[in-house]
Amino acid sequence: MEYVNILCQFVRGDLTNEKFEKYICDNQLIESNIGNELYQSLIKENFKDRNAVTDIKSVINNFLLNNHPPKCKCCFIRNLDRSGFGSDFSENIFLHLKKTKDKGKKYWWISLYECNTCHQGWLVAQDENYDDFYFMRLDSVKIQDIESNNWPIIFDNYNSLSTIVSTSSRFSDY
Numbered sequence: 065m066e067y068v069n070i071l072c073q074f075v076r077g078d079l080t081n082e083k084f085e086k087y088i089c090d091n092q093l094i095e096s097n098i099g100n101e102l103y104q105s106l107i108k109e110n111f112k113d114r115n116a117v118t119d120i121k122s123v124i125n126n127f128l129l130n131n132h133p134p135k136c137k138c139c140f141i142r143n144l145d146r147s148g149f150g151s152d153f154s155e156n157i158f159l160h161l162k163k164t165k166d167k168g169k170k171y172w173w174i175s176l177y178e179c180n181t182c183h184q185g186w187l188v189a190q191d192e193n194y195d196d197f198y199f200m201r202l203d204s205v206k207i208q209d210i211e212s213n214n215w216p217i218i219f220d221n222y223n224s225l226s227t228i229v230s231t232s233s234r235f236s237d238y
């Protein structure tokens with residue numbers, strides 16, 4: 065189901081228009097998965113037109129929700145993401161995430177979380193200056209590092225968190 069992952073990455077903004085367009089052109093076999101109508105509209109899409117890309121993301125999003133409804137929200141979180149305390153997006157994310165480790169006293173705002181549904185690991189920082197959560201998607205190597213207390217340093221500077229992850233609007237609020 066690699067194509068579902070690719071579609072999710074494109075919709076949430078982790079895959080550039082150029083790379084997605086190339087994927088669609090190089091992988092004609094996904095037509096049988098996504099159907100002729102959607103495939104044809106992707107092939108004809110002008111990926112340089114911002115409004116057209118917004119529209120096609122909306123179509124893909126509906127396709128995903130109807131055909132591959134996610135059991136958790138991980139697929140909608142960008143590799144590096146930011147979300148306000150108390151927003152619907154944050155509330156939905158934390159329905160499935162559980163904290164498994166804290167970085168420790170000096171870094172009270174940083175923790176390791178794991179999704180109890182898909183088991184994706186996340187580095188999460190809480191920024192009480194801006195009332196935001198920050199997320200970084202972790203691969204298995206990084207998770208092992210954290211388990212041996214070798215934490216990523218990306219969120220270490222509490223006062224620069226807001227400069228690391230922009231507030232650029234996500235495609236939708238899911």
Ligand SMILES: [Zn+2]
Pocket residue numbers: 136137138139160179180181182183184
């Ligand atoms: Zn998940």
